[in-house]
Amino acid sequence: MHTYRGQKRYIRKDGRVIWVEVTAGRMHDATGRPVGTAGIIQDITHRKHAEQEIRHHADGLRLLARTATQLLVTSDPLAELPGIxxxxxxxxxxxxxxCYLLTEGQRHLKMHCARGLxxxxxxAIDLVELGQTVCATAAQRRTSIVIQNVQADDNPKAALLRTLDLxxxxCYPLVGDRLWGSISLGTRSRTSFSQDELDVVRAVADQAMLALTRQRLDAELKRRAEELDAANRAKDHFLAVLSHELRTPLTPVLATASMLAADVSLSPALREGLDVIRRNxxxxxxxxxxxxxxxxxxRGQVExxxxxxxxxxxxxRALEVCRPDLEARRxxxxxxxxxxxxxxxxxxRLEQVFWNLLNNAVKFTPPGGKLAVRCRAENSYVVAEVADTGTGIEPADQQRIFDAFEQAEHTHRRQFGGLGLGLAICKALVEVHGGTITATSPGKGHGSTFTVRLPVAEQPAVQAGAPPSAAPRPAPAGSLQILLVEDHPDTVKIVTWLLQSIGHTVQTAGDIRTGLERLGQQKFDLLISDLGLPDGSGVDLVSEMRRRGYELPAIxxxxxxxxxDIQRTRAAGFSKHLTKPVELEQLEEAISQQFASQR
Incomplete structure (x- = not known):
């Protein structure tokens, strides 16, 4: 039997649409002659509705996937909402x-976008008070409101919806950790939304809320990052200014003590007093x-x-620095x-590490005690030990002492002074060298040993590391005409005195303007300038000096x-950078090296 199968759509007298599936075919006798037809008509309306619902559901899922992607990649969710x-x-x-958004006053909703109005x-409804309309009530209550068969609903707040023939x-609120607003949709073609359709609207509202929350958090993180960055810059500026303001008064003190100590006629008591001033x-x-x-x-900025x-x-070298204190304590x-x-x-930096360790050993060892410094090879490491017979360290403190602002025995810390930063700095400097530092002690009153392990270098040591004072200082030829630009009166006096004591002629200026005037009045061999000046920076002075054609060297x-700061001065054209406080030897050395390099 030859068959035919097909689907047909019919409209009943009551307006309902039905679907049928027709199966028909011709019947033949034994000789193959057609003798009739047979057919089956089956109502498949429910199946077609089910298939349509499945397709509609799949379309909804694809819509949600696109929406999620769209809101995930955007930096401006509000701009995407109309299209969504x-x-x-x-x-x-x-x-x-x-789509409404909550205003800053949090009492009204402002229309963000709309269609069909x-x-x-x-x-008329651009700005509504919370609770005034259906969508404003949903936002106020932070819960969804669904009205099926709007025209039969007598809720006064739905009057506008009835007027719009919906x-x-x-309506669903945009609510998470805070209320953002609401979104709502209405149809004129049917009296209800399916649960599947309502689930799609709810999911879109949730996705929009999450995107808005993420945007707010991103903005908050950015704001906080900017605040932290500003705070760090402010801290850096504060520390730089603090360093400058604290160091500047030390220069006249140290330099004066150094100059006076050079007087061979001083009594031993006065000389000892000057040494105390210098050391402190x-x-x-x-x-x-x-x-x-x-x-x-x-901040990871150690270079x-x-x-x-x-x-x-x-x-x-570290021992030489500590030797006066070591000898004073016998x-x-x-x-x-x-x-x-x-x-x-x-x-x-390594000298700084061992100076700290030796200084601690001297400080915490009673007069007449013992101090041992050992250095040996151990496999691929060089091991240095600083051991003393001092106050010792309790077991509980042997790790904590490497933390910033920590010292063992808090009740006695003022006895020994310091900020509790030395060992923390030692640990950090040793670790950036690829090494380790440890502390061991049998306990209180039994001394301690600090051990530093550093990787062995593959190349032999170079001689460039010798301290500047170890090399003979070449003297500049004759007296120099020096311009000193400095705004701290005592520093001006003492540095002028120091420079004059070694045969130089000095003119002074307290700011950039005066310094440039001096440069226009006479020829100078050398500029010595502070960085922090009343009308700008020493960098500005050198830049303007170079622009005007003055080529004299600058310190x-x-x-x-x-x-x-050192990098900035070098980039500006300073040949040397001396950090206050300075002594006569350092100043003389810098000048000598400057003019030795020009020969």
């Missing part, structure tokens, strides 16, 4: 939609250095001038240094001593 609501309205066959209606209306002034300068170092370390250096040389020193091993590191003498 257009797509949702098309999916629901909704002729009207409205005439201009007069749009103006048959079904659904230098200690104050080191405390300032420690504060600035800790800030750089915390190293790495090269192969002999650790024995580093230890010997400590017995024993040395066992391996001369052959080198490390790849920053000589100045920065300033309380600004951070790495970025």
């Amino acid at each position: 609501l257009d797509a949702v309205a098309a999916h629901l066959q909704a002729e009207v939609y409205l 005439d201009d007069e209606t749009r103006r 048959q079904a209306y659904a 002034t230098q200690m104050e300068a080191r405390l300032i250095d420690d504060l600035l170092d800790m800030t750089r370390i915390a 190293l001038d790495r090269r192969p250096v002999e650790l024995r040389t580093i230890l010997e 400590l017995q020193l024993s040395l066992d240094l391996d001369q052959t091993r080198t490390v790849h590191g920053d000589a100045r 920065a003498l300033t309380g600004y001593g951070q790495q970025e």
Whole structure:
């Protein structure tokens, strides 16, 4: 039997649409002659509705996926909402939609976008009070409101919906950690939305709320990041100014003490008093250095001038710095240094590490005690130890002492002074060199040992690490005409005195304007300038000086001593950067080196 199968759509007398599936075919006898037809008609309306619902559901899922992607990648969710609501309205066959946002006063909703409204209606409901309309009530209650068969609903707040000839209306608040507003959709073509359609609207509202929340959080994070950045810049500026303001008064103190100490006619008591002044002034300068170092370390801004250096040389230099205090406390020193091993590191920073360790050992060891410094090779490391017979460290403190602003035995910390930064700085500097530092002690009253392990360098040590004072200082030829630009009166007096004491002629200026006037009045051989001046920076002075054609060398003498300050002065054309406080030897050395390099 040959068959035919097909589907047909019919409209009943009552207006309902039905679908049928028809199966028909011809019947034949044994000889193959057609003898009749047979057919089956089956009502498949429910199946067609089910298929339509499945397709509609799949369309809704695709819509939600597109919406989620759209809102995820955008930086401005509000700009995307009109297009998204257009797509949702098309999916629901909704002729009207409205989107409201909460105003800053949080008492009204302001229309963000809408469709299906005439201009007069749009103006009338552009701003509504919370609770005034259906959508404003949904926002106020923070819950959805769905009205099926709107025309039969007698709720006064639905009067506008009836005027708009809407048959079904659904409103969802945009609410998460806060209320954002509401979205609503209405249709004139049917009296109800399906649950599946309502789920789509709810999901879109949730996605929009999440996007708005993410945007707010992103903006908040950006704002806080900007605030932190501004705070960091303010902190950097504060520390730089603090460093300058604290260092500047130390220069006349240290320089005066150094000059007076050079007088051979001084009594031993006066000479000892001047040494006390010098040591304490230098200690104050080191405390300032420690504060600035800790800030750089915390922000990962420590810069190293790495090269192969002999650790024995580093230890010997650190010992020389501490030797006056060591001798004053009558400590017995024993040395066992391996001369052959080198490390790849920053000589100045490593000297800072061992100066801190030795200074602590001297400070915490009673007069007459013992101090041992040892250096040895251990596999691929160089191991340096500083051991003392001092106050010792309780087991509970042996890790904590490497934390910033910590010292063992808090009740006695004022006895020994310091900020508690030295060991934290040591630990950070050793670790950026690829090494480790540990502390061991049998306990209180039994001394302590600090052990530093640093990787062995593959290349032999170079001789460039020798301290400046170790090399003979070439003297400049004859007396120099020097322009000193400095606004701190006492510093002006003492630096002028220092320069005159070694045969130079000095003219002074307290600001950039006066400095430039002096340059126009006579010829100078050298400029020495502070960075912080009343009418600008020493960098500005040098830049303007170069612009006007003055090519004399310049030395920065300033309380600004951070790495970025040094880089800034070099970039501006300063040949040297001296950080206050300075002594006569340092100033003379810088001038001598400047003119030796020009020969």
